[in-house]
Amino acid sequence: MDTSKQNTASKILDALTSDIIQGVFPPGEKLQIKTLKDRYKVGTSPIREALSQLIAKDLVVSENQKGFYVSNISIDDLTDIYQARSKIEGLCLDMAIKKGGDFWESKIIAASHLLAKYSKSENIDMDEWQNRHFSFHEALVSGCNSPRLFQIRQSLYEKSTRYRNLWLQENVTNYDRLQANQNEHVALMVLVLERDSIPAQKLIEAHIMTPVEIIKKTTLIKLDGSKLQRPRKFYWNAVFIFKKDWRKCF
Amino acid sequence: MDTSKQNTASKILDALTSDIIQGVFPPGEKLQIKTLKDRYKVGTSPIREALSQLIAKDLVVSENQKGFYVSNISIDDLTDIYQARSKIEGLCLDMAIKKGGDFWESKIIAASHLLAKYSKSENIDMDEWQNRHFSFHEALVSGCNSPRLFQIRQSLYEKSTRYRNLWLQENVTNYDRLQANQNEHVALMVLVLERDSIPAQKLIEAHIMTPVEIIKKTTLIKLDGSKLQRPRKFYWNAVFIFKKDWRKCF
Protein backbone atom coordinates (compact mmCIF):
# COMPACT_ATOMS: atom_id res chain seq x y z
CA MET A 1 0.00 0.00 0.00
CA ASP A 2 1.10 3.52 -0.78
CA THR A 3 1.61 5.08 2.63
CA SER A 4 2.59 8.51 1.34
CA LYS A 5 -1.00 9.71 1.05
CA GLN A 6 -2.01 8.35 4.44
CA ASN A 7 -2.04 10.46 7.53
CA THR A 8 -0.09 9.41 10.59
CA ALA A 9 -3.14 7.90 12.29
CA SER A 10 -3.76 5.57 9.32
CA LYS A 11 -0.14 4.48 9.21
CA ILE A 12 -0.24 3.74 12.93
CA LEU A 13 -3.47 1.80 12.45
CA ASP A 14 -1.79 -0.40 9.84
CA ALA A 15 1.36 -0.83 11.88
CA LEU A 16 -0.53 -1.67 15.07
CA THR A 17 -2.86 -4.08 13.29
CA SER A 18 0.13 -5.83 11.82
CA ASP A 19 1.95 -5.94 15.14
CA ILE A 20 -1.07 -7.36 16.95
CA ILE A 21 -1.78 -9.99 14.29
CA GLN A 22 1.87 -10.97 14.12
CA GLY A 23 2.06 -11.31 17.87
CA VAL A 24 4.43 -8.45 18.67
CA PHE A 25 1.75 -7.49 21.14
CA PRO A 26 0.22 -10.77 22.35
CA PRO A 27 -3.43 -11.16 23.41
CA GLY A 28 -4.22 -9.54 26.73
CA GLU A 29 -1.14 -7.31 26.64
CA LYS A 30 -1.49 -3.73 27.79
CA LEU A 31 -0.98 -1.15 25.09
CA GLN A 32 0.52 1.76 26.94
CA ILE A 33 0.28 5.06 25.14
CA LYS A 34 3.83 6.04 26.04
CA THR A 35 5.23 2.73 24.82
CA LEU A 36 3.42 3.11 21.51
CA LYS A 37 4.56 6.71 21.13
CA ASP A 38 8.15 5.64 21.62
CA ARG A 39 7.83 2.63 19.32
CA TYR A 40 6.27 4.47 16.41
CA LYS A 41 7.84 7.87 17.09
CA VAL A 42 4.62 9.89 16.94
CA GLY A 43 2.45 11.98 19.25
CA THR A 44 -0.58 11.10 21.32
CA SER A 45 -3.38 11.92 18.88
CA PRO A 46 -2.62 9.46 16.07
CA ILE A 47 -2.06 6.69 18.62
CA ARG A 48 -5.43 7.25 20.25
CA GLU A 49 -7.19 7.54 16.90
CA ALA A 50 -5.69 4.27 15.72
CA LEU A 51 -6.66 2.58 18.98
CA SER A 52 -10.23 3.84 18.57
CA GLN A 53 -10.42 2.14 15.21
CA LEU A 54 -8.84 -1.05 16.50
CA ILE A 55 -11.62 -1.28 19.06
CA ALA A 56 -14.11 -1.32 16.19
CA LYS A 57 -12.07 -4.13 14.64
CA ASP A 58 -12.30 -6.09 17.91
CA LEU A 59 -8.52 -6.30 18.11
CA VAL A 60 -8.36 -3.99 21.11
CA VAL A 61 -10.51 -3.40 24.18
CA SER A 62 -10.48 -0.43 26.50
CA GLU A 63 -11.85 0.82 29.76
CA ASN A 64 -12.13 4.45 30.66
CA GLN A 65 -9.10 5.73 32.55
CA LYS A 66 -7.59 2.26 32.59
CA GLY A 67 -6.10 2.09 29.17
CA PHE A 68 -6.07 -0.19 26.16
CA TYR A 69 -5.42 -3.92 25.90
CA VAL A 70 -5.01 -6.37 23.04
CA SER A 71 -8.17 -8.49 22.81
CA ASN A 72 -7.88 -11.98 24.15
CA ILE A 73 -8.21 -15.03 21.95
CA SER A 74 -9.85 -18.27 22.96
CA ILE A 75 -11.27 -21.46 21.57
CA ASP A 76 -14.77 -20.08 22.11
CA ASP A 77 -13.95 -16.93 20.20
CA LEU A 78 -12.32 -18.92 17.42
CA THR A 79 -15.39 -21.12 17.11
CA ASP A 80 -17.81 -18.21 17.17
CA ILE A 81 -15.94 -16.25 14.52
CA TYR A 82 -15.65 -19.20 12.17
CA GLN A 83 -19.29 -20.14 12.70
CA ALA A 84 -20.43 -16.63 11.88
CA ARG A 85 -18.11 -16.59 8.89
CA SER A 86 -19.44 -19.87 7.56
CA LYS A 87 -23.05 -18.72 7.83
CA ILE A 88 -22.35 -15.37 6.19
CA GLU A 89 -20.35 -17.01 3.44
CA GLY A 90 -23.27 -19.38 2.83
CA LEU A 91 -25.62 -16.41 2.62
CA CYS A 92 -23.40 -14.56 0.17
CA LEU A 93 -22.95 -17.66 -1.95
CA ASP A 94 -26.68 -18.29 -2.09
CA MET A 95 -27.29 -14.73 -3.23
CA ALA A 96 -24.46 -14.94 -5.75
CA ILE A 97 -25.92 -18.11 -7.24
CA LYS A 98 -29.27 -16.38 -7.63
CA LYS A 99 -27.88 -13.15 -9.06
CA GLY A 100 -24.55 -13.98 -10.72
CA GLY A 101 -24.12 -13.74 -14.49
CA ASP A 102 -21.65 -14.88 -17.17
CA PHE A 103 -18.86 -12.64 -15.98
CA TRP A 104 -19.19 -14.01 -12.47
CA GLU A 105 -18.99 -17.58 -13.77
CA SER A 106 -15.88 -16.80 -15.75
CA LYS A 107 -14.18 -15.27 -12.73
CA ILE A 108 -14.83 -18.45 -10.74
CA ILE A 109 -13.42 -20.67 -13.47
CA ALA A 110 -10.32 -18.51 -13.79
CA ALA A 111 -9.68 -18.36 -10.06
CA SER A 112 -10.29 -22.08 -9.69
CA HIS A 113 -7.72 -22.80 -12.37
CA LEU A 114 -5.10 -20.66 -10.66
CA LEU A 115 -5.69 -22.35 -7.33
CA ALA A 116 -5.77 -25.90 -8.74
CA LYS A 117 -2.53 -25.42 -10.69
CA TYR A 118 -0.68 -24.06 -7.70
CA SER A 119 -2.01 -26.70 -5.32
CA LYS A 120 -0.43 -29.38 -7.52
CA SER A 121 2.98 -27.73 -7.67
CA GLU A 122 6.06 -29.02 -5.89
CA ASN A 123 7.10 -26.29 -3.49
CA ILE A 124 4.14 -24.39 -2.22
CA ASP A 125 4.70 -20.93 -0.83
CA MET A 126 2.13 -20.31 1.85
CA ASP A 127 1.55 -16.68 0.94
CA GLU A 128 1.07 -17.39 -2.73
CA TRP A 129 -1.26 -20.27 -1.99
CA GLN A 130 -3.24 -18.10 0.37
CA ASN A 131 -3.57 -15.38 -2.24
CA ARG A 132 -5.00 -17.79 -4.76
CA HIS A 133 -7.20 -19.46 -2.18
CA PHE A 134 -8.58 -16.12 -1.08
CA SER A 135 -9.22 -15.05 -4.68
CA PHE A 136 -11.12 -18.24 -5.41
CA HIS A 137 -13.46 -17.80 -2.47
CA GLU A 138 -13.91 -14.16 -3.26
CA ALA A 139 -14.81 -15.04 -6.84
CA LEU A 140 -17.46 -17.48 -5.64
CA VAL A 141 -19.34 -14.85 -3.64
CA SER A 142 -18.51 -11.88 -5.85
CA GLY A 143 -21.88 -12.07 -7.55
CA CYS A 144 -23.77 -11.49 -4.33
CA ASN A 145 -24.06 -7.81 -4.99
CA SER A 146 -24.74 -6.63 -1.46
CA PRO A 147 -22.16 -4.09 -0.25
CA ARG A 148 -23.13 -4.51 3.40
CA LEU A 149 -22.99 -8.28 3.45
CA PHE A 150 -19.68 -8.13 1.65
CA GLN A 151 -18.38 -5.68 4.21
CA ILE A 152 -19.49 -7.99 7.03
CA ARG A 153 -17.82 -10.90 5.28
CA GLN A 154 -14.59 -8.94 4.93
CA SER A 155 -14.68 -7.84 8.52
CA LEU A 156 -15.16 -11.39 9.81
CA TYR A 157 -12.36 -12.60 7.59
CA GLU A 158 -10.04 -10.04 9.14
CA LYS A 159 -11.15 -10.99 12.63
CA SER A 160 -10.27 -14.62 11.90
CA THR A 161 -6.75 -13.74 10.75
CA ARG A 162 -5.18 -14.17 14.19
CA TYR A 163 -6.31 -17.79 14.15
CA ARG A 164 -5.82 -18.64 10.51
CA ASN A 165 -2.07 -19.10 10.15
CA LEU A 166 -2.03 -22.22 12.25
CA TRP A 167 -4.45 -23.97 9.91
CA LEU A 168 -2.75 -22.65 6.82
CA GLN A 169 0.54 -24.17 7.80
CA GLU A 170 -1.05 -27.56 8.43
CA ASN A 171 -3.04 -27.34 5.23
CA VAL A 172 -0.21 -26.64 2.81
CA THR A 173 2.31 -29.02 4.39
CA ASN A 174 0.01 -32.02 4.85
CA TYR A 175 -0.47 -33.56 1.41
CA ASP A 176 -3.67 -35.46 2.18
CA ARG A 177 -5.20 -32.46 3.81
CA LEU A 178 -4.45 -30.26 0.84
CA GLN A 179 -5.90 -32.77 -1.60
CA ALA A 180 -9.08 -33.11 0.44
CA ASN A 181 -9.27 -29.34 0.56
CA GLN A 182 -8.81 -29.12 -3.19
CA ASN A 183 -11.52 -31.70 -3.81
CA GLU A 184 -13.92 -29.51 -1.89
CA HIS A 185 -12.97 -26.51 -4.00
CA VAL A 186 -13.69 -28.38 -7.20
CA ALA A 187 -16.96 -29.71 -5.84
CA LEU A 188 -17.89 -26.20 -4.80
CA MET A 189 -17.23 -24.82 -8.24
CA VAL A 190 -19.31 -27.50 -9.91
CA LEU A 191 -22.26 -27.04 -7.56
CA VAL A 192 -22.11 -23.28 -7.93
CA LEU A 193 -21.88 -23.29 -11.72
CA GLU A 194 -24.80 -25.70 -11.83
CA ARG A 195 -26.64 -23.23 -9.60
CA ASP A 196 -27.29 -26.01 -7.13
CA SER A 197 -27.84 -23.61 -4.32
CA ILE A 198 -28.63 -25.65 -1.23
CA PRO A 199 -25.87 -28.27 -1.52
CA ALA A 200 -23.42 -25.51 -2.41
CA GLN A 201 -24.42 -23.61 0.70
CA LYS A 202 -24.08 -26.68 2.91
CA LEU A 203 -20.69 -27.45 1.46
CA ILE A 204 -19.27 -23.96 1.83
CA GLU A 205 -20.43 -23.83 5.44
CA ALA A 206 -18.70 -27.11 6.24
CA HIS A 207 -15.67 -26.09 4.21
CA ILE A 208 -15.17 -22.93 6.21
CA MET A 209 -15.59 -24.75 9.50
CA THR A 210 -12.84 -27.32 8.78
CA PRO A 211 -9.99 -25.19 10.14
CA VAL A 212 -11.71 -24.98 13.52
CA GLU A 213 -11.18 -28.62 14.46
CA ILE A 214 -7.68 -28.64 13.00
CA ILE A 215 -6.69 -25.57 14.98
CA LYS A 216 -8.21 -27.00 18.14
CA LYS A 217 -6.26 -30.24 17.74
CA THR A 218 -2.97 -28.61 16.81
CA THR A 219 -3.33 -26.31 19.76
CA LEU A 220 -4.43 -28.87 22.31
CA ILE A 221 -1.66 -31.28 21.44
CA LYS A 222 0.85 -28.61 22.28
CA LEU A 223 -0.86 -27.80 25.52
CA ASP A 224 -0.18 -29.38 28.86
CA GLY A 225 -3.44 -31.06 29.85
CA SER A 226 -3.60 -29.31 33.19
CA LYS A 227 -3.31 -25.90 31.61
CA LEU A 228 -6.29 -26.23 29.32
CA GLN A 229 -8.06 -23.41 31.05
CA ARG A 230 -5.45 -20.78 30.44
CA PRO A 231 -3.92 -21.60 27.10
CA ARG A 232 -3.41 -18.04 25.98
CA LYS A 233 0.29 -17.43 25.78
CA PHE A 234 0.97 -20.97 24.73
CA TYR A 235 -1.74 -20.94 22.15
CA TRP A 236 -0.59 -17.64 20.90
CA ASN A 237 2.94 -18.85 20.38
CA ALA A 238 1.64 -21.81 18.46
CA VAL A 239 -0.44 -19.59 16.23
CA PHE A 240 2.36 -17.23 15.45
CA ILE A 241 5.22 -19.54 14.81
CA PHE A 242 4.90 -18.38 11.25
CA LYS A 243 5.01 -14.68 11.21
CA LYS A 244 3.61 -13.24 8.06
CA ASP A 245 2.97 -9.84 6.64
CA TRP A 246 -0.68 -9.56 7.55
CA ARG A 247 -1.55 -7.49 4.50
CA LYS A 248 -0.86 -10.47 2.31
CA CYS A 249 -3.70 -12.24 4.04
CA PHE A 250 -6.21 -10.10 2.23
CA MET B 1 -27.17 6.30 30.21
CA ASP B 2 -24.91 7.43 33.01
CA THR B 3 -22.56 9.87 31.37
CA SER B 4 -20.52 10.64 34.48
CA LYS B 5 -18.22 7.67 33.99
CA GLN B 6 -17.72 8.29 30.30
CA ASN B 7 -14.77 10.19 28.97
CA THR B 8 -15.29 13.22 26.78
CA ALA B 9 -14.73 11.28 23.57
CA SER B 10 -17.55 8.85 24.44
CA LYS B 11 -19.91 11.66 25.29
CA ILE B 12 -19.12 13.35 22.00
CA LEU B 13 -19.65 10.07 20.19
CA ASP B 14 -23.13 9.77 21.69
CA ALA B 15 -23.99 13.40 21.04
CA LEU B 16 -22.76 13.32 17.46
CA THR B 17 -24.51 10.03 16.73
CA SER B 18 -27.71 11.50 18.07
CA ASP B 19 -27.30 14.72 16.11
CA ILE B 20 -26.62 12.87 12.88
CA ILE B 21 -29.53 10.46 13.32
CA GLN B 22 -31.86 13.28 14.28
CA GLY B 23 -30.84 15.32 11.30
CA VAL B 24 -29.07 18.19 13.02
CA PHE B 25 -26.29 17.36 10.59
CA PRO B 26 -28.00 16.15 7.42
CA PRO B 27 -26.49 13.55 5.05
CA GLY B 28 -23.60 14.86 3.03
CA GLU B 29 -22.95 17.78 5.37
CA LYS B 30 -19.41 18.69 6.19
CA LEU B 31 -18.45 18.15 9.80
CA GLN B 32 -15.91 20.89 10.42
CA ILE B 33 -13.70 20.30 13.43
CA LYS B 34 -13.95 23.91 14.56
CA THR B 35 -17.74 23.90 14.33
CA LEU B 36 -17.92 20.74 16.41
CA LYS B 37 -15.49 22.09 18.98
CA ASP B 38 -17.62 25.19 19.38
CA ARG B 39 -20.88 23.23 19.49
CA TYR B 40 -19.80 20.72 22.12
CA LYS B 41 -17.30 22.97 23.91
CA VAL B 42 -14.39 20.53 23.87
CA GLY B 43 -10.92 20.24 22.36
CA THR B 44 -9.70 18.62 19.18
CA SER B 45 -8.80 15.15 20.44
CA PRO B 46 -12.21 13.93 21.64
CA ILE B 47 -13.82 15.24 18.45
CA ARG B 48 -11.43 13.36 16.23
CA GLU B 49 -11.72 10.20 18.32
CA ALA B 50 -15.49 10.29 18.10
CA LEU B 51 -15.32 10.88 14.35
CA SER B 52 -13.01 7.88 13.99
CA GLN B 53 -15.59 5.70 15.64
CA LEU B 54 -18.44 7.15 13.60
CA ILE B 55 -16.59 6.09 10.47
CA ALA B 56 -16.71 2.51 11.75
CA LYS B 57 -20.44 2.96 12.27
CA ASP B 58 -20.80 4.10 8.63
CA LEU B 59 -22.37 7.36 9.77
CA VAL B 60 -19.39 9.44 8.70
CA VAL B 61 -16.92 9.29 5.83
CA SER B 62 -13.57 11.02 5.58
CA GLU B 63 -10.78 11.76 3.17
CA ASN B 64 -7.29 12.59 4.26
CA GLN B 65 -6.69 16.34 4.57
CA LYS B 66 -10.19 17.03 3.30
CA GLY B 67 -12.17 16.48 6.45
CA PHE B 68 -15.23 14.58 7.60
CA TYR B 69 -18.72 14.37 6.09
CA VAL B 70 -22.00 12.83 7.20
CA SER B 71 -22.62 9.70 5.14
CA ASN B 72 -25.18 10.05 2.40
CA ILE B 73 -28.41 8.12 2.43
CA SER B 74 -30.12 6.69 -0.62
CA ILE B 75 -32.77 4.25 -1.70
CA ASP B 76 -30.05 1.82 -2.70
CA ASP B 77 -28.42 2.06 0.72
CA LEU B 78 -31.77 1.69 2.45
CA THR B 79 -32.53 -1.44 0.42
CA ASP B 80 -29.12 -2.95 0.98
CA ILE B 81 -29.16 -2.41 4.74
CA TYR B 82 -32.63 -3.87 5.15
CA GLN B 83 -31.81 -6.81 2.93
CA ALA B 84 -28.69 -7.59 4.95
CA ARG B 85 -30.70 -7.15 8.15
CA SER B 86 -33.43 -9.51 7.01
CA LYS B 87 -30.94 -12.22 6.05
CA ILE B 88 -28.99 -11.91 9.29
CA GLU B 89 -32.18 -11.93 11.32
CA GLY B 90 -33.25 -15.07 9.50
CA LEU B 91 -29.92 -16.66 10.32
CA CYS B 92 -30.13 -15.75 13.99
CA LEU B 93 -33.71 -16.97 14.21
CA ASP B 94 -32.84 -20.29 12.62
CA MET B 95 -30.02 -20.78 15.10
CA ALA B 96 -32.23 -19.72 18.00
CA ILE B 97 -34.87 -22.25 16.99
CA LYS B 98 -32.23 -24.98 16.95
CA LYS B 99 -30.59 -24.00 20.22
CA GLY B 100 -33.21 -22.18 22.31
CA GLY B 101 -34.56 -23.70 25.53
CA ASP B 102 -37.47 -23.18 27.91
CA PHE B 103 -36.26 -19.84 29.18
CA TRP B 104 -35.99 -18.57 25.63
CA GLU B 105 -39.55 -19.67 24.88
CA SER B 106 -40.85 -17.91 27.96
CA LYS B 107 -39.10 -14.67 27.02
CA ILE B 108 -40.79 -14.75 23.63
CA ILE B 109 -44.23 -15.31 25.12
CA ALA B 110 -43.74 -12.52 27.63
CA ALA B 111 -42.48 -10.04 25.03
CA SER B 112 -45.25 -10.98 22.63
CA HIS B 113 -47.86 -10.30 25.28
CA LEU B 114 -46.43 -6.87 26.02
CA LEU B 115 -46.39 -5.94 22.35
CA ALA B 116 -49.87 -7.31 21.61
CA LYS B 117 -51.46 -5.51 24.56
CA TYR B 118 -49.93 -2.17 23.62
CA SER B 119 -50.75 -2.53 19.93
CA LYS B 120 -54.45 -2.78 20.86
CA SER B 121 -54.44 0.30 23.06
CA GLU B 122 -56.06 3.61 22.15
CA ASN B 123 -53.29 6.16 22.08
CA ILE B 124 -50.05 4.61 20.94
CA ASP B 125 -46.85 6.37 21.85
CA MET B 126 -44.33 5.70 19.14
CA ASP B 127 -41.39 5.33 21.50
CA GLU B 128 -43.16 2.94 23.81
CA TRP B 129 -44.39 0.87 20.89
CA GLN B 130 -40.92 0.78 19.44
CA ASN B 131 -39.47 -0.39 22.75
CA ARG B 132 -41.88 -3.28 22.94
CA HIS B 133 -41.47 -4.10 19.27
CA PHE B 134 -37.72 -4.15 19.62
CA SER B 135 -37.88 -6.33 22.72
CA PHE B 136 -40.11 -8.85 20.96
CA HIS B 137 -37.75 -9.25 18.05
CA GLU B 138 -34.78 -9.42 20.36
CA ALA B 139 -36.49 -12.17 22.36
CA LEU B 140 -37.07 -14.19 19.18
CA VAL B 141 -33.38 -14.31 18.29
CA SER B 142 -32.03 -14.24 21.83
CA GLY B 143 -31.49 -18.00 21.81
CA CYS B 144 -29.08 -17.82 18.91
CA ASN B 145 -26.09 -17.81 21.19
CA SER B 146 -23.53 -16.38 18.81
CA PRO B 147 -21.95 -13.17 20.12
CA ARG B 148 -20.56 -12.19 16.73
CA LEU B 149 -23.79 -12.68 14.80
CA PHE B 150 -25.62 -10.78 17.50
CA GLN B 151 -23.13 -7.97 17.25
CA ILE B 152 -23.60 -7.85 13.48
CA ARG B 153 -27.36 -7.82 13.95
CA GLN B 154 -27.09 -4.94 16.42
CA SER B 155 -24.79 -2.99 14.16
CA LEU B 156 -27.12 -3.35 11.16
CA TYR B 157 -30.06 -2.31 13.29
CA GLU B 158 -28.24 0.86 14.26
CA LYS B 159 -27.31 1.56 10.66
CA SER B 160 -30.98 1.32 9.68
CA THR B 161 -32.04 3.84 12.31
CA ARG B 162 -31.75 6.86 10.01
CA TYR B 163 -34.37 5.27 7.77
CA ARG B 164 -36.63 3.67 10.34
CA ASN B 165 -38.56 6.59 11.77
CA LEU B 166 -40.44 7.17 8.57
CA TRP B 167 -41.85 3.67 8.57
CA LEU B 168 -42.54 3.72 12.29
CA GLN B 169 -44.76 6.74 11.96
CA GLU B 170 -46.75 5.16 9.16
CA ASN B 171 -46.97 1.88 11.02
CA VAL B 172 -48.37 3.15 14.30
CA THR B 173 -50.79 5.69 12.80
CA ASN B 174 -52.25 3.49 10.06
CA TYR B 175 -54.64 1.08 11.77
CA ASP B 176 -54.71 -1.54 9.01
CA ARG B 177 -50.97 -1.51 8.72
CA LEU B 178 -50.52 -2.03 12.43
CA GLN B 179 -52.99 -4.92 12.50
CA ALA B 180 -51.26 -6.62 9.56
CA ASN B 181 -47.98 -6.08 11.33
CA GLN B 182 -49.35 -7.59 14.53
CA ASN B 183 -50.70 -10.61 12.69
CA GLU B 184 -47.20 -11.28 11.43
CA HIS B 185 -45.83 -11.06 14.96
CA VAL B 186 -48.30 -13.61 16.20
CA ALA B 187 -47.64 -15.91 13.27
CA LEU B 188 -43.93 -15.57 13.93
CA MET B 189 -44.30 -16.55 17.53
CA VAL B 190 -46.37 -19.60 16.69
CA LEU B 191 -43.95 -20.82 14.02
CA VAL B 192 -41.00 -20.25 16.29
CA LEU B 193 -42.48 -22.01 19.30
CA GLU B 194 -43.42 -24.92 17.07
CA ARG B 195 -39.78 -24.91 15.92
CA ASP B 196 -40.96 -24.67 12.35
CA SER B 197 -37.67 -23.28 11.21
CA ILE B 198 -37.95 -22.71 7.48
CA PRO B 199 -41.35 -20.99 7.38
CA ALA B 200 -40.30 -18.90 10.38
CA GLN B 201 -37.16 -17.84 8.58
CA LYS B 202 -39.07 -16.96 5.42
CA LEU B 203 -41.58 -14.95 7.40
CA ILE B 204 -39.06 -12.98 9.43
CA GLU B 205 -37.16 -12.10 6.25
CA ALA B 206 -40.30 -10.79 4.59
CA HIS B 207 -41.38 -9.08 7.80
CA ILE B 208 -38.18 -7.11 8.06
CA MET B 209 -38.33 -6.09 4.42
CA THR B 210 -41.83 -4.57 4.66
CA PRO B 211 -40.64 -1.12 5.75
CA VAL B 212 -38.55 -0.80 2.59
CA GLU B 213 -41.47 -0.48 0.20
CA ILE B 214 -43.38 1.73 2.61
CA ILE B 215 -40.45 4.08 3.02
CA LYS B 216 -39.88 4.16 -0.72
CA LYS B 217 -43.52 5.09 -1.37
CA THR B 218 -43.77 7.67 1.40
CA THR B 219 -40.59 9.23 0.17
CA LEU B 220 -41.32 9.19 -3.53
CA ILE B 221 -44.72 10.75 -3.05
CA LYS B 222 -43.08 13.69 -1.40
CA LEU B 223 -40.50 14.00 -4.12
CA ASP B 224 -40.81 15.99 -7.30
CA GLY B 225 -40.56 13.42 -10.09
CA SER B 226 -37.80 15.29 -11.85
CA LYS B 227 -35.65 15.36 -8.77
CA LEU B 228 -35.59 11.62 -8.20
CA GLN B 229 -31.89 11.52 -8.77
CA ARG B 230 -30.97 13.87 -5.97
CA PRO B 231 -33.53 13.36 -3.25
CA ARG B 232 -31.15 13.80 -0.37
CA LYS B 233 -32.22 16.91 1.50
CA PHE B 234 -35.87 16.37 0.71
CA TYR B 235 -35.78 12.75 1.69
CA TRP B 236 -33.93 13.59 4.81
CA ASN B 237 -36.53 16.09 5.90
CA ALA B 238 -39.23 13.52 5.34
CA VAL B 239 -37.41 11.01 7.48
CA PHE B 240 -36.84 13.37 10.32
CA ILE B 241 -40.14 15.08 10.66
CA PHE B 242 -40.39 13.21 13.90
CA LYS B 243 -37.31 13.87 15.88
CA LYS B 244 -36.69 11.33 18.54
CA ASP B 245 -34.10 10.60 21.14
CA TRP B 246 -32.08 8.07 19.20
CA ARG B 247 -31.16 6.07 22.24
CA LYS B 248 -34.75 5.03 22.66
CA CYS B 249 -34.48 3.29 19.34
CA PHE B 250 -32.37 0.56 20.85
Added chain:
DNA sequence: TTTTTCAATAATGTCGACATTATTAAATTA
Protein backbone atom coordinates in the same frame (compact mmCIF):
# COMPACT_ATOMS: atom_id res chain seq x y z
C1' DT C 1 0.21 -10.56 60.52
C1' DT C 2 -3.48 -8.39 58.15
C1' DT C 3 -6.02 -4.45 56.93
C1' DT C 4 -6.50 0.42 56.15
C1' DT C 5 -4.89 5.00 55.14
C1' DC C 6 -2.48 8.18 52.62
C1' DA C 7 1.20 10.03 50.01
C1' DA C 8 4.06 9.32 45.84
C1' DT C 9 4.15 7.84 41.37
C1' DA C 10 2.59 6.82 36.91
C1' DA C 11 -0.74 6.52 33.50
C1' DT C 12 -4.79 8.32 30.99
C1' DG C 13 -7.27 11.88 28.74
C1' DT C 14 -7.73 16.82 27.28
C1' DC C 15 -6.38 21.10 25.50
C1' DG C 16 -4.64 24.81 22.65
C1' DA C 17 -0.67 26.07 19.84
C1' DC C 18 1.64 25.08 15.65
C1' DA C 19 2.93 22.95 11.22
C1' DT C 20 1.13 21.17 7.06
C1' DT C 21 -2.03 20.91 3.41
C1' DA C 22 -6.13 22.36 0.79
C1' DT C 23 -9.13 26.00 -0.83
C1' DT C 24 -10.29 30.43 -2.36
C1' DA C 25 -9.67 34.87 -4.47
C1' DA C 26 -7.00 38.07 -6.74
C1' DA C 27 -3.72 39.15 -10.19
C1' DT C 28 -1.35 38.11 -14.31
C1' DT C 29 -0.98 36.32 -18.87
C1' DA C 30 -2.58 34.45 -23.31
Added chain:
DNA sequence: TAATTTAATAATGTCGACATTATTGAAAAA
Protein backbone atom coordinates in the same frame (compact mmCIF):
# COMPACT_ATOMS: atom_id res chain seq x y z
C1' DT D 1 -12.88 36.80 -21.87
C1' DA D 2 -10.83 32.54 -20.32
C1' DA D 3 -7.10 30.12 -18.37
C1' DT D 4 -3.20 30.00 -15.36
C1' DT D 5 -0.39 31.39 -11.70
C1' DT D 6 0.26 33.18 -7.20
C1' DA D 7 -0.80 35.00 -2.78
C1' DA D 8 -4.04 34.92 1.13
C1' DT D 9 -6.97 32.40 3.84
C1' DA D 10 -8.83 28.60 6.14
C1' DA D 11 -9.00 23.95 7.35
C1' DT D 12 -6.82 19.59 8.73
C1' DG D 13 -3.66 16.93 11.39
C1' DT D 14 0.12 16.63 14.89
C1' DC D 15 2.48 17.57 18.97
C1' DG D 16 3.86 18.18 23.75
C1' DA D 17 2.34 20.30 28.06
C1' DC D 18 -0.95 19.90 31.64
C1' DA D 19 -4.93 18.38 34.42
C1' DT D 20 -7.25 14.43 36.04
C1' DT D 21 -7.58 9.83 37.55
C1' DA D 22 -5.73 5.28 38.79
C1' DT D 23 -2.08 2.51 40.87
C1' DT D 24 1.52 1.42 43.87
C1' DG D 25 3.91 1.03 48.13
C1' DA D 26 5.06 2.58 52.56
C1' DA D 27 3.40 3.80 57.05
C1' DA D 28 -0.04 3.43 60.63
C1' DA D 29 -3.71 1.05 62.95
C1' DA D 30 -6.37 -3.10 64.16
